[in-house]
Amino acid sequence: MSQEIPIPAAESVKFPFKCRAAIMEEFNKPLVIKDVDIDEPQFGECFVKVAAAGVCHSDLHMIKGDWPALSTLPMVLGHEGAGVVVKCGPGVTRFKPGDNAIFLFIPNCGTCESCQTGRPGSCSGAFTRPTGTWADGQSRIHYHGTRKAIPAMSAIGLFSEYTIISQDQLVPIKKSIPLNRASLVGCAVMTGVGAVVNTAKATVGTTVVVVGCGGVGLNAIQGARIAGCDKIIGVDLLQNKLDFAKQFGATHVINGNEVADTIAEVHKLCPGGVDYVLDCIGNAKVIEQGFMMIKGGGTVVAVGIAPQDQAVSINAFMLALTEKKLAGSLYGSARPQVDMPRLLNLYEQKRLMLDELVSKEYTLDQINEGFDLLRGGAVARGVIKMY
Template sequence: MRSAVLHELGANLSVETVTPLPPGPRDVIVEVRASGICHTDLSMRNGLFPTMFSGPMIGGHEGAGIVLDVGSQVSRVAVGDRVVTSFRPACGTCTYCTDGRTHLCDSLASLMQRPRAVRSDHTRVNTMSGIGTFSQFLTCDEASVVPVRTDLPDAHLALLGCGMTTGVGAALFTAHVRPGTTVAVVGCGGVGLSVIQGAVVAGAARIIAIDPVASKRELALRIGATDVIDPSAHPAAEQVREMTRGRGVDFAFDVVGGPVTFASTYAMLDKGGVIVLVGYGPIDSELRLPAFDLQSQEKMVKGCVAGSAQIRRDFQKFIDLIEHGRLRTDDMVSHEVALDGINDAMQAMLSGDVVRSVITTF
């Protein structure tokens, strides 16, 4: 099968032919029909998560496809099912899963360390997030796929595997945005635009989208933002306070990540406000908080993993919202590309030229 393999942090992915290893009793084999190229893929390639890389790795973690075969102990999916992959598995048996917090499932580390293919030189190959969607076919534990019922295009369906679920979930399930509240979203790529859509569904009265790229600000307005800010023209936090008569916002989302954007996003909060850290900074970065301000104004800081979504429950709910026009995927897919164009697509994302490129030809 043809796959895009990362051999060295900081290097381009190599599109090559690898041989799948035999599946285990809990494994499923999926023909990948579409794979989104997420900013996390770029961060992985560039070495932001060095502890998650252990030798050759098939990239990709946001995908959709068709189940071709299942192991003897698989019970959740069947051959022929249409499925969405999830970069956060839901094993169903660990403490977090049984407590209703499957987005914190304990099985991720062990699934990532399981080789799934072998190269021509007999080197074993792991997969990103235990999935590896930059490939014609993938083998993964059944905990990492969810069967869905829909006629949505594969390129749109793939976005649920990470970006859209993370963003929409951040608004609905992590922050619990309330009707009539004010929201600021810093960073309007695929995840940030999904946060905006989640805030719309939640009934926010005012949604301020912040991004230096004009085309992304324009798209943010089309999908539900009420206001936009160019942070390169004037400090974003000052602009937010001017817009809100000095008060700030109820909910602020840092979808970029890192100390600089976190500090700016925190400065946008009103008393009692909630800041949600959605974007990933370098793994060793640290964030500073003004302790007295945090305590005396009763502000709250929340981390966000996978939008706090419960994939077996929420993937189909999000599909229903898309099908009824409440969530929009048509504007989210900037380009459909071939697997051989993976490195060019990553460069386009780095330069800010696209919202989401999706691999649809393998």
């Protein structure tokens, strides 16, 4: 059942608006909770109350410094979430105060080549500005009482009680959807399910291996279940994650710590290989192993984003001879304004598992505990609840 999230009246909001945020001030160190000031929304932007934000492995990659091209210090992390529009800036036509929305970590400008050719999840607008800034190259978040800017992950920065988001990065949703569940569709669910149905285009009766049964991997597994795949094989090193995988639809599981050769185990289950392998970890070695798991004409889909210094080595002779394919999947090849409402419809029909995905909820003050549990593989998904 949905819950009404209390928000200040639009006319009462004065800028800069003081609130709290979790800030990455050093790599490989706990996030720091501090007061920040949120600037007034500019043209096409909304001031929003963040209701819930997922604790995602992508945020952990940022903390670890794995993606230097995407991170800077300091930075407000958080890219998976949902909330309520509080106030609209000039030029906002699609939202009004009180509207509920999922937040997108990639804008959909509608005019670039990717948007115009049906690939809005790869909108180039995200990559034409300084890291962590909004469309005008400026930050909307500052340390309280100063004008020292704090960049924000994906120009949203959801580990903050409030933030500024372009209307191009909002998907309106029904009030009947709990925001602490809808938040997961903003990244893990769309990325995992979309990698199966949009990128791989898996069909009824095909066979799938999902390597890495964390938040994204579990959604790839349930995406394969929803698509009607035959054998759905979950691979992980942790038994608790494999137990989750079976709950979400895996027909078989392989514990990499308990077998001598994971590739051979896959071929035992599916002689000749599988149709699809999805790397939901982001690891070059997994992609190389996946290439040996698929049958001729099969596809390996890179879903997790690997550290920037990793490279994949594939036998070029076999690549041509077997017509095997390698594909990348960013944001589940999403069409967010279409796909995300459809996913929420499946949730309301009890065909998409969101409630079961949330292992633990935290307050903003408990955010570092959330990352500790994520590092240890103890949760399917943790959610920061800010209401």
